[in-house]
Every structure is written in C-alpha cells, then in structure tokens.
Amino acid sequence: MFAKLQGARKEKAPADLQGSAQNSHCSPRPRVCSNPSAGKGMGLLLKVLIPLLGLGLAVYFYSGPGNFNEEMLRGKRVIVTGASSGIGEQMAYHLARMGAHVLLTARTEAKLQKVVDKCLDLGAASARYVSGSMESTAFAEEVVKEAEITWGGLDMLILNHIGYSYFNFFNGDVDHVRKVMETNFLSYVAMTVSALPMLKESEGSIVVVSSVSGKVASPFTAPYSATKFALEGFFSSLRHEFIIENVNVSITLCILGYINTENAVRAVSHVIKVAPAPKEECALEIIRSGALRQRELHYPASTVTPAVLLRDFAPDFLDGLIRSNHQVENIKRAPPSQGSGH
Numbered sequence: 001m002f003a004k005l006q007g008a009r010k011e012k013a014p015a016d017l018q019g020s021a022q023n024s025h026c027s028p029r030p031r032v033c034s035n036p037s038a039g040k041g042m043g044l045l046l047k048v049l050i051p052l053l054g055l056g057l058a059v060y061f062y063s064g065p066g067n068f069n070e071e072m073l074r075g076k077r078v079i080v081t082g083a084s085s086g087i088g089e090q091m092a093y094h095l096a097r098m099g100a101h102v103l104l105t106a107r108t109e110a111k112l113q114k115v116v117d118k119c120l121d122l123g124a125a126s127a128r129y130v131s132g133s134m135e136s137t138a139f140a141e142e143v144v145k146e147a148e149i150t151w152g153g154l155d156m157l158i159l160n161h162i163g164y165s166y167f168n169f170f171n172g173d174v175d176h177v178r179k180v181m182e183t184n185f186l187s188y189v190a191m192t193v194s195a196l197p198m199l200k201e202s203e204g205s206i207v208v209v210s211s212v213s214g215k216v217a218s219p220f221t222a223p224y225s226a227t228k229f230a231l232e233g234f235f236s237s238l239r240h241e242f243i244i245e246n247v248n249v250s251i252t253l254c255i256l257g258y259i260n261t262e263n264a265v266r267a268v269s270h271v272i273k274v275a276p277a278p279k280e281e282c283a284l285e286i287i288r289s290g291a292l293r294q295r296e297l298h299y300p301a302s303t304v305t306p307a308v309l310l311r312d313f314a315p316d317f318l319d320g321l322i323r324s325n326h327q328v329e330n331i332k333r334a335p336p337s338q339g340s341g342h
C-alpha cells in the first residue's frame, strides 16, 4: 500500500532571407527598399502597441464574471495536491481561513500532519491528508476515492504537485522524461477522470497549476516544460468538450512565473537574477481565479502576460530576452545520462 490515510511559435525564413530581414531595411524579394524611419515605426508598433492591445484584451477575456468573496469557499470540499510545501501549502492555509473542508496530499507524512494541524487552527471546516506518490495513477485515484468516502462529493480539485526535475542542460535521460510526465501530467489526468462524476454533480471546478514554462520554453527545463505544455493541450481540449456537452465544470489554467518557494529558489537563484513573486499572494490568486471560474490566471501578470503575448508576435526577440535573463556560466554541466531509456 503506497498510501497512508489520516483523518481529521512562425516558420523560419531561408538563411538569405533571414539576413535581409534582420540586418537591413530592404525587403528580401523583390528588392524594394523602404524608408528606415517607417521601418522603425512598424517595429515600435509590433513590439509595444500590439502587446499593449493584447494585454487589454487578455484582461477582458481572461477575467471571469463577478467579484471574489472569501465566503465563496466556506463549507466547500477541496482537494489540494502538493500541499506539504510551497504554493500548495499556502493554498491550504488560505482555504482553511476561508472555512473550507480540505483534503491534502503529497509524499511526506510528517509535513502534511503539520499543515493539517495549522489548517485546523486557522478555522478549516475539516482537514485531513492522504500521503503517497503521484508517480502512480493508482494513488491519484485513491486520493479522489478518499474524498468520496469522507465527503460524498467534491467542489474543487486543485492540481498543483510536481515531481523533482533537474535545472540543467537536457541530459538525454528518456526514463526521467517518462517519470516526470507520469507525475506532473498523467496523474492530473487520472485525478480529473476519477473526480469528474462528483464535480459534475456539484458543478464544481478544476484548477490546474501550470507555468510560463508551459507557454514559452526557457533553457534547462526541457522535461519539466514538456509536462506543462501537455497540461495546456489536454485541459483546453477538455474545456471545449465540457462546453459542447453542457458540462458545468470550470477549468482554470494557472500560468505562473517565478515564485519564491524554497525548492524553486534553491534550484534557480544562482542562474536567474529576476526577483521571485511571493508564494502567499500567488496561492490566494489561484484560489480566487478558481472560485471565479476564470479560464486562465497569469501571475505575476507583469511578467507572464507580456511573455505570452510576445510569443506569437516576436518569438525570436522573446527567446533572446529569456536567455539574457540566465547566467549560463553558473550552470554546472552534469555528466550525460547512461541509459537511453528506450
């Protein structure tokens, strides 16, 4: 038994065209030269005005109806995965303070016990945990079963956990990619499948915690980034199907930038000099966007929204910006992986 229960991007131009497009103000073929200042004006339009327009549209389309009120969570039955540390732990505390029933899960029992105790002190309607590893889809299903047995229903499923992945050059280890796909992606699918009957009944919500790395790739995160791109494809397709079939279950995709959790700061602070955003506020924004049934959350919006918009308008410019944010000289190359994992 692996579980323990406890109550209470554009096509690249050919090389000759690329040179013309980047280094002169002449269009490549036919060779007609344009006015350089008009070219600059167009560049400004592309890089500033269009993203700004996009920002306005994003705010309009991504915000859900109504205002958030913490009372919305009182008495709600909520599962939070990856709740023993970081953003998941902070979500548990906010939910507890709002009077929700919480079922928390992660691998480390001792940490979960402490989080549960603190949730009860903060005023949770009830708090319990199930410990085990999301490498196994059987465990993912078991957690949902526990909610069914305990509560007889479920209002919100917050999918937040991630398994360990290195922050370094891709080492060729295919088994590792498979493992993080199982932990970070397949278990999310398995929990959703198991929870759907209860969520249909309650007209509840699925909250998927993803990353800017699931929208725009940055270096040294290849396996992790793949899992986050997969989440967007899967859950966005599912959202269409819910609408086609009149299933009133909301799906909120949370696109997070760099957040100051212990594990993230330990992994990347020697390479990324950008200041991380606070985990407490991040956790509250995730709950808020889920309760408002928003399609997507960008947090912090000041870095995530411009990156998401620039991705389609100026991908090479964005990639250059991303690489310039990394102190690559501080990456210690690990020896290449032995197993190919075929």
Ligand SMILES: NC(=O)C1=CN([C@@H]2O[C@H](COP(=O)(O)OP(=O)(O)OC[C@H]3O[C@@H](n4cnc5c(N)ncnc54)[C@H](OP(=O)(O)O)[C@@H]3O)[C@@H](O)[C@H]2O)C=CC1
Binding pocket: 081, 082, 083, 084, 085, 086, 087, 088, 105, 106, 107, 108, 109, 111, 132, 133, 134, 135, 159, 160, 161, 162, 163, 164, 183, 209, 210, 211, 212, 256, 257, 258, 259, 260, 261, 262, 263, 264
């Ligand atoms: N922090 C950041 O900068 C960013 C984070 N995010 C996303 O936010 C979410 C939370 O990240 P963050 O709080 O930083 O992560 P943490 O590393 O702080 O927490 C991860 C949680 O997942 C649990 N976990 C780890 N391995 C497993 C496993 N095999 N099975 C089950 N649970 C496991 C951990 O507990 P235990 O070890 O006890 O199992 C812990 O509770 C993730 O989805 C991440 O992708 C997105 C963008 C940026």
Ligand SMILES: C[C@H](CCC(=O)O)[C@H]1CC[C@H]2[C@@H]3C(=O)C[C@@H]4C[C@H](O)CC[C@]4(C)[C@H]3CC[C@]12C
Binding pocket: 167, 211, 212, 213, 218, 221, 224, 256, 257, 258, 263, 264, 267, 268, 272, 274, 303, 322, 325
């Ligand atoms: C470098 C990215 C930000 C680009 C920018 O210029 O703002 C970071 C945005 C998200 C980060 C990663 C993330 O999603 C969480 C992972 C958590 C793991 O514990 C290790 C680190 C992360 C891969 C983290 C690395 C930096 C970002 C890609």
